[in-house]
Amino acid sequence: MPTYRDEVVVLRTHKLGEADRILTLLSRRNGKIRAVAKGVRRTSSKFGSRLEPFMVADVQLFKGRNLDIVQQAESLGSYGADIVVNYDRYTTASAMVETADRLNEAEATPQQYLLLVGGLRSLARGDHSERSVLDSYLLRAMALSGWAPGLTECARCGTVGDHPYFLAQLGGVVCSACAPAGSPRVARDTVDMLRALMAGEWETIDDAPGRTVAAASGLVAAYAQFHLERGIRSLTHLESHR
Incomplete structure (x- = not known):
């Protein structure tokens, strides 16, 4: 049918002429x-x-x-009004919608839509720290697109265990036998934090010390940007403000 309805998140807008806009939308049922x-x-x-x-x-x-x-258009969630007044929320939301906009059409699923809506709602309410909301969103969005990081077994050989390395280019945690020479070690509590972010275990995430949060954020950013093949521009603004 030529006319249809859907629920959408507005990812970005561009001016068109004097009064119109072109919108990029992530929808619940019709992809981007x-x-x-x-x-x-x-x-x-x-x-x-x-x-x-x-x-x-x-x-x-x-x-x-x-x-x-x-x-x-009928409003389902006026999250933008509470996000744009706070710089950290704004840059975080910008990184989230930029990531959603990078999705291939086949990856723009109802699950991706619901994940983004949940992240924006949490940001608008101030439920958790902005960076943790972003980190959890990025890991889950990558997983839904088929790029879930290995966090419980070696991403190269499959050996189960608490491995001391995390390499984005290899797909997650890596055991000592598989890690290239000179690879930096990762603290166990940092890997535990990554697991909590992936699972949405917010009590654990909110109680984590700042050094653990920062270490996990760095790994999440590296992993997401490696698999997206281009840098997430909004992350640069977020990092410069920290």
């Missing part, structure tokens, strides 16, 4: 969508504020030849 929202930059627009980055909306779209057209 590029659509035009006509007249949303006018002050008289009925739904322009519902289609800003980080917002979650129920939209009705008309199927176009190149770009779909937004016909209606």
